[in-house]
Amino acid sequence: TGNQMWGGRFAAGPSAIMEAINASIDVDRRLWREDIMGSRAHARMLAAQGIISSDDLAAIETGLEQVAAEIEEGSFPFSAALEDIHMNVEARLKEIIGEPAGRLHTARSRNDQVATDFRLWVRTACLRMDALLADLQKALLGQAERHAATVMPGFTHLQTAQPVTFGHHCMAYVEMFARDRQRFTDAVNRMNECPLGAAALAGTSFPIDRDATAAALAFDRPTANSLDTVSARDFAVEAVSAAAISAMHISRLAEEIVIWCTAQFNFIRLPDDYSTGSSIMPQKRNPDAAELCRAKVARIIGDLNGLMIMLKGLPLAYSKDMQEDKEQTFDAFDALELCLRAMAGMVSGMSVNEARMRAAAGHGFSTATDLADWLVRELNLPFRDAHHVTGALVAIAEEKGCDLAELSLDDMQSVHGEIAADVFSVLTVDHSVASRTSYGGTAPDNVRAQIARWKELMKGP
Numbered sequence: 001t002g003n004q005m006w007g008g009r010f011a012a013g014p015s016a017i018m019e020a021i022n023a024s025i026d027v028d029r030r031l032w033r034e035d036i037m038g039s040r041a042h043a044r045m046l047a048a049q050g051i052i053s054s055d056d057l058a059a060i061e062t063g064l065e066q067v068a069a070e071i072e073e074g075s076f077p078f079s080a081a082l083e084d085i086h087m088n089v090e091a092r093l094k095e096i097i098g099e100p101a102g103r104l105h106t107a108r109s110r111n112d113q114v115a116t117d118f119r120l121w122v123r124t125a126c127l128r129m130d131a132l133l134a135d136l137q138k139a140l141l142g143q144a145e146r147h148a149a150t151v152m153p154g155f156t157h158l159q160t161a162q163p164v165t166f167g168h169h170c171m172a173y174v175e176m177f178a179r180d181r182q183r184f185t186d187a188v189n190r191m192n193e194c195p196l197g198a199a200a201l202a203g204t205s206f207p208i209d210r211d212a213t214a215a216a217l218a219f220d221r222p223t224a225n226s227l228d229t230v231s232a233r234d235f236a237v238e239a240v241s242a243a244a245i246s247a248m249h250i251s252r253l254a255e256e257i258v259i260w261c262t263a264q265f266n267f268i269r270l271p272d273d274y275s276t277g278s279s280i281m282p283q284k285r286n287p288d289a290a291e292l293c294r295a296k297v298a299r300i301i302g303d304l305n306g307l308m309i310m311l312k313g314l315p316l317a318y319s320k321d322m323q324e325d326k327e328q329t330f331d332a333f334d335a336l337e338l339c340l341r342a343m344a345g346m347v348s349g350m351s352v353n354e355a356r357m358r359a360a361a362g363h364g365f366s367t368a369t370d371l372a373d374w375l376v377r378e379l380n381l382p383f384r385d386a387h388h389v390t391g392a393l394v395a396i397a398e399e400k401g402c403d404l405a406e407l408s409l410d411d412m413q414s415v416h417g418e419i420a421a422d423v424f425s426v427l428t429v430d431h432s433v434a435s436r437t438s439y440g441g442t443a444p445d446n447v448r449a450q451i452a453r454w455k456e457l458m459k460g461p
């Protein structure tokens with residue numbers, strides 16, 4: 001009838017609905033590795049401190065190994081009546097080794113146990129995202145290298161602005177994803193303190209060694225306040241917020257891919273293995289993966305909101321509300337992982353239509369700024385006046401239905417008499433990008449230097 005973990009004072013078991021609302025095993029079973037890792041570290045510390053015997057430790061270690069093997073091979077009897085992963089593991093340990101299993105929970109509570117397991121999981125997840133982001137950066141670097149000098153239109157307001165290179169565009173995302181990686185490693189550094197030993201909320205009267213468990217689980221140190229330890233979930237909020245920011249960046253690249261793939265733009269072609277067809281329209285190559293990358297950010301931001309709203313207003317210390325932290329965190333990291341893998345696949349497999357990009361780069365009076373700059377440099381006009389003269393020339397070209405480079409010298413001189421034939425040399429897209437040599441600018445040599453810098457940075461120690 002009563003619960004074998006805490007049923008001492010209960011005469012009856014829970015109602016079916018109580019059990020259903022209380023059970024988290026379907027979600028938190030994913031913490032099984034971390035739970036066993038934490039239990040092993042705790043048991044070893046208890047034995048080293050003389051709190052349990054070495055025989056008990058040996059039994060616990062053997063039993064935990066068997067539990068791990070059963071979960072790994074899929075024969076473990078998960079039970080909703082046992083609520084969560086912590087009680088499932090401990091109950092099975094008891095079936096396997098008997099009485100010593102009951103000593104494992106000495107000087108421990110599920111409150112510090114779950115805080116430890118969850119931190120370990122989030123830490124690993126952050127490091128996994130960092131590695132996947134590095135893969136995506138490498139895919140972008142590969143395209144940037146191939147297309148350091150491939151001219152494309154640069155946009156503001158999605159209106160043609162000035163020519164840039166596709167390599168420069170790829171490198172913009174390399175920078176964004178680098179900051180995303182820093183956010184994950186910052187989160188890891190801040191969360192890297194061990195909760196074990198905070199016990200239920202107040203610490204414990206047993207002579208435990210928190211430095212030992214912290215070191216065994218590769219934390220930098222134990223947490224300093226037991227109440228904070230079992231109450232805090234900001235480590236998860238911070239990690240999911242890093243995930244949301246990264247997914248937001250991915251969604252922007254995804255949107256560009258969707259646009260670039262259209263027949264109207266036709267800048268890139270996605271590889272077959274990242275395209276889908278239509279059941280009715282045979283000509284279709286749909287960028288579904290990019291669209292889903294664009295969409296997934298929504299649920300990740302939703303997960304972040306859910307976490308924060310769940311935590312706001314909770315009194316110290318642990319409340320069962322906090323059990324809801326895992327589903328959203330797992331969901332956010334699952335979604336981001338898919339996006340990162342799909343995006344790396346699309347980026348490394350996409351082929352670039354250089355001729356189309358170049359042609360588009362020349363349309364829309366994209367070198368008008370170069371013309372204005374020429375007037376400043378050669379005729380010493382103030383930039384505002386040069387802007388005005390150029391605007392009048394754009395109006396003439398627009399009226400004639402031609403590009404700036406196709407205007408005659410007479411047309412040019414009708415607006416400003418001192419314009420010389422030499423002006424035409426700055427109106428090509430190649431001249432335009434090659435002239436943008438200021439640090440961080442789009443000149444192909446700059447782009448190549450940035451690629452080299454990133455390849456060096458990413459070599460690692």
Ligand code: ARG
Nearest residue numbers: 024084110111114318322323
């Ligand atoms: N399954 C619980 C959770 O995820 C574990 C902690 C339960 N602690 C408690 N005092 N009921 O939050």
